[in-house]
Amino acid sequence: MSVWDRPEPPHPPVPLDRGSIIAAAIALADEGGLAAVSVRKVAARLNAGPMRLYGYISTKDQLFDLMVDEVYAEIVPGERPGDWREALRGLAHRTRQAALRHEWLADLLGGRPALGPNSLAVTEATLAALDGLADVDTVMRAVETVSAYFTGAIRREVADLRAERATGLSKRDWQRASGPHVTKMLATGRFPALSRAVHDGTEVAAEVSFATGLDWVLDAVAAKLARPAG
């Protein structure tokens, strides 16, 4: 009997802490979506029994919150932005990039108030970049408006991306070809404006559409920051 046959010591396989639990959960979610994250599977990936996790987290929903805050670490601005516009634009684009790296983030974005340390750091940096440009309330409104825009835009983009992946067709091609249900609907003639939009519209890259809408919203914010009463 060689050493190889000696059974593994049963219990302390890896010290385990919150951080590695979160990392394992994120890895699972990156691979198979949020649905692939179960307490049992996270535990298995850490060579632990399922109940062991409950010493470090209190509930599965809390684990989701922790995952979100962990990703917010990728969103914290690296260097001080040139001006408020650059700060907000950067925030939007970094959030979008994070959501493209971790698509499950789109499912969670805006679903719960983000109060983890990294989320707070992002908010702090954002508010700091707008500090003094207008009264506090106007600044808050500006941040909330821009955040609402990019949250919604990111969600839609990821939803479309998944649909494309599922059908194998780009949104544009997708109704003429064999979009099984929508083609029929458009053919009924009950949606003339929609049909025209689909037929005549240019297919534009998601990032361009995101950036365009973002610039519009930033223009609006600029106008209000200039005249706080607006």
Place this chain on the structure above:
Amino acid sequence: MSVWDRPEPPHPPVPLDRGSIIAAAIALADEGGLAAVSVRKVAARLNAGPMRLYGYISTKDQLFDLMVDEVYAEIVPGERPGDWREALRGLAHRTRQAALRHEWLADLLGGRPALGPNSLAVTEATLAALDGLADVDTVMRAVETVSAYFTGAIRREVADLRAERATGLSKRDWQRASGPHVTKMLATGRFPALSRAVHDGTEVAAEVSFATGLDWVLDAVAAKLARPAG
């Protein structure tokens, strides 16, 4: 033995169709949130066995899609709007109202492309209201931008509302009192701009904040519709 003792005829209790399944699911979701919607519970509410539903629905996710489209029926505009701005503002407010009546809608909004007949009718009416004001691509961008804004804003509002309900504290009061974790974070002094915003900011009604941000975005759209190249 009276008639009352006669056993119920076992099988045809209610004819059952897609519509009543959707209605039952919506009722359950209105009462207990999306988590309260399970195939078994929907079936039970219709005096049916769980598997019976699968003759009318192919999957639980599809049931969610059908629920969303059903609610979109409440969002279809009633009369022809005065102008494009009124059309978009009305769409935003009707969507918000629907989400306040059916909070679970916030969990689903933007999560999947909305392709049901009512969703398409909403899109059709919206595009029709903007038809001819600019080139097709600009119009699309306008609708997408406004939709992204109110989707994100509604999600945040509902998330805050739930947090308030869970803690019993309004977002404003909530950190000084016993917001157990955030108070401590703010007290560290690592978030001066955030602290100032929380301390000096005015508490504003959710609808006002929604409408204000919406008007900003509509102003931006107005500017772009005027000069399609913008």
Place this chain on the structure above:
DNA sequence: ACGGGCGCTATACGGTGTATCGCCATGAGA
């Protein structure tokens, strides 16, 4: 050396979505 506490595991419970199968009632054909 011993005792207490704590971290961990095993077990268990009530629930989930849905595949499979077999029954029974109904409608068609002889």
Place this chain on the structure above:
DNA sequence: TCTCATGGCGATACACCGTATAGCGCCCGT
């Protein structure tokens, strides 16, 4: 009118889920 096929429906079953509970075993302080 009798018979047979069909199709909708129920029961059953499977794999999995989140988490409450209880008890085991190790480590540390004394």
